[in-house]
Amino acid sequence: MRAAIAIAVLALVVATSAIHHDIYAYPAYKYSYGVADKHTGDQKSASEVRDGGVTKGSYSLVQPDGVLRTVNYIVTPHGGFQAQVINKGVAGHPAIYGHHGGHHLGGLGGGRGLGLGGIIG
Known part of the structure; x- marks a missing residue:
């Protein structure tokens, strides 16, 4: 009888040890990437x-209006997500790719080269 109790206690200790000592990987990583396409x-x-x-x-990123937007952030268990947004530069009209005035908009510019200004205003 004592042997059965000792085995049961030993099995309980082993099972409890496994529950309290889960092995997991420490969350740590580092990455970075960048794109600089001179054509586009x-x-x-x-x-x-x-x-x-x-x-x-x-x-x-460089926004379509030419302004460089940078977002710096930190995430902590107690502070949550906190971000700082920095914009540098003066906004300008984006470059229009195409050769036929308003035709790059599917002909909506009436072929007069008015672009969006002719449609909206």
Whole structure:
């Protein structure tokens, strides 16, 4: 009888140990990437670092109006997601790709080269 009780207690200790000592990977990584296409003007980048419960990162892109937008952020268990947005530059009209005035809009410009200004205004 004592042997059966000892085996039952030992099985319970082993099962409890397995529950309380789960093995998991520590959350840590680092990545970054970027694009700089001279033909299309597409420029963007991103990077992020995680160490445990804290993640820090940033991303930036050149918007169609020419303004560089950069977002820096941090994520913490207690503070949540916090971001800072920085815009640099003066907004201008985006470059229009095409050779036939208003025809790049499917003929909506009446062929007069008015573009969106002729449609809207």
